[in-house]
Amino acid sequence: MSVSVILVSHSALVAEGTRDIAAQMAADVRLIPAGGRADGGIGTDYALIEAACESIGDGEAVIIADLGSAVMTAESVLELIDRPERFVIADAAFVEGAVAAAVAAQTGQGLAEVVAAAESSLRRTAGDDAQGKPTASAVESAAVGPQPTPTGAASTGSASDSSGAVHGEATLVNSEGLHARPAADFVRLASTFDADVTINGVNARSLLGIMGLGLVSGATASIEATGPQAADAVDALCELISSGFGEA
Structure with a gap:
């Protein structure tokens, strides 16, 4: 089972659109949007994020969030969810990180590698090393x-x-x-x-x-x-x- 990617955004449209972009390059990966509030408004919703996490069963997932409060809500979910070590919140650009994570998951890489792929979206140049310095x-x-x-x-x-x-x-x-x-x-x-x-x-x-x-x-x-x-x-x-x- 490949690593899943959970997309936590303040907007349902942003989360769903990012899923659609990433799916073009990683058709076999579970890309789960958890955007907006349950009433359709702008914001984040604890229950939506919790449901997204629970939907992967016993699998693993990287969580990519668009803004700080989305990260905080996701962290709150992980505090109470079963086996939280199966989830990692990546420090990543939202769209670029989602695409990179999805492609890494598509190639069968593990959770740590998928997280690293997502977080590479914040490096300054294409050739940055793990510390963000050009090789x-x-x-x-x-x-x-x-x-x-x-x-x-x-x-x-x-x-x-x-x-x-x-x-x-x-x-x-x-x-x-x-x-x-x-x-x-x-x-x-x-x-x-x-x-x-x-x-x-x-x-x-x-x-x-x-x-x-x-x-x-x-x-x-x-x-x-x-x-x-x-x-x-x-x-x-x-x-x-x-x-x-x-x-x-």
Whole structure:
């Protein structure tokens, strides 16, 4: 059972709309809106949040709230609910955090990893480390920027170096580049391999990190992987990019 995502907002429309956005990229994840008051007004409702938490049964969930009072109401619910350790209130941007959490849950990651994905939405740059500081690879990638290549260029295929890392490059051919939906497709595919994968220096399992690269149509994606299935991962991901994600 995947981790669920509970969306606590002062507005039912905001919670439901955010659910609909995230569902486009994580169709198999339970996304539970708990927005507004029971009478339809603006605010938060203890009973609605409690019902959302109880609806997951024995599962686990990350809770994403839009404002401080929503966090306080969710905390009040967790004080009395059975086995509160199954729930974590993430410190995350509401929409971006919900999308990142949903994609992480879709790939089968555990509660801690889903929470981390949600909280990555507040980091200053796509390449921030756990302390919010840019990693060396992200700085280098940002300095180089997207590199256009000739239209119609294909992927180079995988090749290993002396360290055992496998490398490959592919050209983005879809008109919109690596925006939200193809980035989610990339994350889902990368997560199926027993390999540590990066794209232009960013963790291939970080949806927001990948979107933050700003890779446009014609840019080159440089993929690197290590691990037992590194070559398979690089080949499959290069092929996915070269295919245009079904949008070309």
